Amino acid sequence: MSEEKFDVVFIGAGPGGYIGAIKAAQLGLKTACVESRGSLGGTCLNVGCIPSKALLESSHHFAAAGKDMAAHGIRLPKVELDLPAMLKRKDDVVATLTKGIAGLFKQNKVEDVRGFGRIVAADKVEVTLDDGGTRVLETENIVIATGSEVATLPGIEIDEKTIVSSTGALALEKVPAHFVVIGGGYIGLEMGSVWGRLGAKVTVVEFLDRITPTMDGELSKQFQRILRRQGFEFRLGTKVTEARKNGKGIELTLEPAAGGEAESLSCDVVLVAVGRRPFTEGLGLAEVGVKVDNRGFVPVDGDFQTNVAGIFAIGDVLPDRPMLAHKAEEEGVAVAELIAGHAAHVNYDAIPGVVYTWPEVASVGRTEEELKEAGVKYNAGKFPFMANSRARASGDSDGFVKILADAETDRVLGAHIIGPNAGTMIAELVLAMEYGASTEDIYRTCHAHPTLNEAVKEAALAVSGKPLNI
Ligand code: FAD
Ligand code: NAD
Numbered sequence: 001m002s003e004e005k006f007d008v009v010f011i012g013a014g015p016g017g018y019i020g021a022i023k024a025a026q027l028g029l030k031t032a033c034v035e036s037r038g039s040l041g042g043t044c045l046n047v048g049c050i051p052s053k054a055l056l057e058s059s060h061h062f063a064a065a066g067k068d069m070a071a072h073g074i075r076l077p078k079v080e081l082d083l084p085a086m087l088k089r090k091d092d093v094v095a096t097l098t099k100g101i102a103g104l105f106k107q108n109k110v111e112d113v114r115g116f117g118r119i120v121a122a123d124k125v126e127v128t129l130d131d132g133g134t135r136v137l138e139t140e141n142i143v144i145a146t147g148s149e150v151a152t153l154p155g156i157e158i159d160e161k162t163i164v165s166s167t168g169a170l171a172l173e174k175v176p177a178h179f180v181v182i183g184g185g186y187i188g189l190e191m192g193s194v195w196g197r198l199g200a201k202v203t204v205v206e207f208l209d210r211i212t213p214t215m216d217g218e219l220s221k222q223f224q225r226i227l228r229r230q231g232f233e234f235r236l237g238t239k240v241t242e243a244r245k246n247g248k249g250i251e252l253t254l255e256p257a258a259g260g261e262a263e264s265l266s267c268d269v270v271l272v273a274v275g276r277r278p279f280t281e282g283l284g285l286a287e288v289g290v291k292v293d294n295r296g297f298v299p300v301d302g303d304f305q306t307n308v309a310g311i312f313a314i315g316d317v318l319p320d321r322p323m324l325a326h327k328a329e330e331e332g333v334a335v336a337e338l339i340a341g342h343a344a345h346v347n348y349d350a351i352p353g354v355v356y357t358w359p360e361v362a363s364v365g366r367t368e369e370e371l372k373e374a375g376v377k378y379n380a381g382k383f384p385f386m387a388n389s390r391a392r393a394s395g396d397s398d399g400f401v402k403i404l405a406d407a408e409t410d411r412v413l414g415a416h417i418i419g420p421n422a423g424t425m426i427a428e429l430v431l432a433m434e435y436g437a438s439t440e441d442i443y444r445t446c447h448a449h450p451t452l453n454e455a456v457k458e459a460a461l462a463v464s465g466k467p468l469n470i
Contacts, residue, residue, distance in 0.1 A: 006030045006139040008339050009125045010332075011117040011283070014042020015325040016315030017145030018101050020332025025108040027340040032111035032137050034127050040101035040112075041094075043147050043316075044325040047167045050097055052190055054090040055170065056356050059197040062086075071395060081198060087171060113137065118284040119144075122310050141310050141339050144290075144298060145332065146283060148276040148316035148323055153182065155242040162250055162269050163243050166191060169271045175199045176268035180252060182240045184211035186355055187273035189227065193357045195269075196231055203233045203265070205240055207257050207274075212355065216367035216416040218402065223361050223418055226398055235265075243270055278317040293319055302345075304335045312339070327351050350433040354423035359399045362426035365414030365433055368404060377407035381439065381463030383455045385419045387470045390450040396420035401459040403429070403439055410438035410463070421452055428456055439463040 008024050010017040013035035021033035039046060066079045105112045115129035117137075125137045150165040152158060160168030169191045179195045181188035184206035196202040204211065211227075211234065212220045224234060235254065241262070242253040249268045255261075278296045285292060291307045292298055297319035304312045312335050315328035330346045337344035355361040371378050384400045385391035399419030405412050415429035432442055442460035447453050454469075461467045 006032050006111070006137055008032075008141040008143060008336070009034065009117075009137050009139040010143045010145050011119070011125060012042060012145035012147055012315070013037075013040040013101065014145060014147045014315060014328060015044045016147070016328035016332045017042065017143065018105075018332075019329040020143060020145060020314060020336045021110045022104055022108045023333045023336035024339060025110045027336060027342070029336070029340055030111075031109075032113050032139070033105065034113045034115065034117035034125060034137070036114075036116040036130070038114075038130065039095075039098040040105070041098040044328075045098050045101070046094060047170060049325050051090045051094050051170045052166070052187075052194070053356055054093045055086070055194045056190060056358075058086045058089060059194045060358055063197040068395065081175070083173075083175065083198070090170070116282065118282060119288050119290070119311065120284060122288060122308055141312065143304075143332075143335055143339075144280070144283065144285075144306070144311065144313040144317055145315050145328070146279050146317055147328075149279045150272065151275045151277045153240065153272055153274060156182075156240065156270075156272060157243075158272060162245065164269060164271050166271070166273060169195070169269075172269060177201065178203065178249075178267040178269075180205060180250075180265065180267040180270045181273055182270065183207075183273035183275070184234065184236075185273060185275070186212075188271065189223075189355055189357055191271055191273065192232060193227075193230075200269075201233070202231065203235060203267070205235045205238050205252075205254060205265075207237070207239050209237045211236070212361070214367075215353075215361065215363060216402070216414070217369055219361060219363065219416045219418050222399065223355075223357075226359065226418075227357070240270075276316065276323055280317060295319070303338050304331060321348060322351060322353060324351065324353065347434065350430050352423075352426045352430050354426065356423060359396065359419045360422035361418045362422035363414070363416045364426055364430045365412065366404065367414060367416070371404060371413060376413065378404050378413060379407050379410075379463050380404050381459045381461065381467075383458035383462055383467055383470065385452070385455055387458070388450075388452060388455045389469075390452050390454070391420060393450065394420065401425075401455045403442075403456075403459045403463055405439045405463050410440055412437055412439060412442070415456075415459075417456075419452070419455070425453055425456060428453060 007029035010021045010033040024031040115127040127135045175198045179200040181204045184204045192202040244251045252265045298313040298317045314331035316323045334344040352364040382402045385397045391397040402416045404414040439460040447457045
């Protein structure tokens, strides 16, 4: 057992912890980052954002080659799926990126400690090392960045083969004939898209009466319409109460959310995607007196400090904030800056959210429902991609851009896009919100032609009733 002194120790090397550790080291703090997973990058790089986007990209190419190329005057021989190659490519992308973080740690002089960390005192982290033995890291500050794990449902036992979480859904050995998703949120719709494009029939069972419940209602309706056209079936207002394996597959018991008669639905694979919960198991929080809320999240003050001085928390373990990689990264940078004695904050009003289906769906700021509920007077401007020349040229003209602006000041309060590359396009509106821009600021900015972003300019013009191309 050895002891040494650090300025800060991050526990968890996901996007919160690894980015925070790099920033802290860049600011001159002696920094360590502890990770138990075996590879760096957390949920995001290993079993989340990156592998899912690799499969979304590959399955998009497969679907486009099978269906959409003819419209472009490209005739292809019968397109065949090589699933092992597709999965290997995904694994290679993950391996390259996770190894890249080890390189970044070396470059920035972050001590890369591989093992399971436990807080034994407000200034001590004991690590059960992957290679055997224990190491005690003495430190001025500790940052909890231990992330989240899949939320399970009673009566449904995940085996990661036929009853899967997102982790199993990223590695199915064959395309299921019928893929049922429990939960019409980010994971369900992205993974449903992957396996649907590869040939599965996809049914989404959602408890509420709409998919993506936190999204702007108009966007969510259009999104569901487009997914239905792609072959998705939806069972809204419905819950799954049991999943039983029989010789042939899985027998699900479905019930109306409001109560009523049960029915059964059979499938080959069922994905449980009803959210994620904070992961702090074995971390020693109770022993050192760090408070958690009734759902296990770790509350913090405006400086990311828990109720124990010198112990901070960031990322998915925080309550009442979106569980997103880029949000965790912002918090990682901010906590490093605060510990280093600088001023820092995260603007939670300008955190974009993106569903990487096709078309993509992207949002920032407030929805129409939220503005109405808050009694804020606003003007809305909308522009469809059908009227955008670039979208027409590329043959991807589903969807629209919608901008919501304060009725009095014209300041942008929210923006919502469903359409091709919406996730990339939203950056312009996130920046606009960070700068407190008005829709006039946006429409007086020159947008290159022909680009998809011209639809943002037109939606900004539409807020005051002056779109040019419709
Ligand atoms: P995590 O990434 O969960 O990292 C925490 C790390 O801490 C883990 O590696 C864990 O092993 C480690 N750890 C835990 N306890 C200990 C301990 N005691 N000692 C040592 N190590 C420990 N978000 C997006 O923004 N965009 C996306 O496209 C996206 N796609 C997703 C797709 C899927 C399938 C999933 C599941 C999630 C996706 N997310 C996405 C969410 C994103 O992955 C999380 O919000 C993000 O990873 C949270 O970062 P974090 O640093 O808080 O925690
Ligand atoms: P989610 O919160 O996005 O969606 C869960 C859905 O399940 C909701 O629509 C909810 O109403 C529904 N639900 C809850 N209980 C249910 C039940 N018993 N029966 C049927 N439906 C039920 O959660 P997720 O899709 O599991 O994703 C977890 C987290 O990971 C999300 O918070 C998201 O932020 C993050 N994520 C982000 C991305 C991205 O940024 N593109 C992709 C994947 C995951």
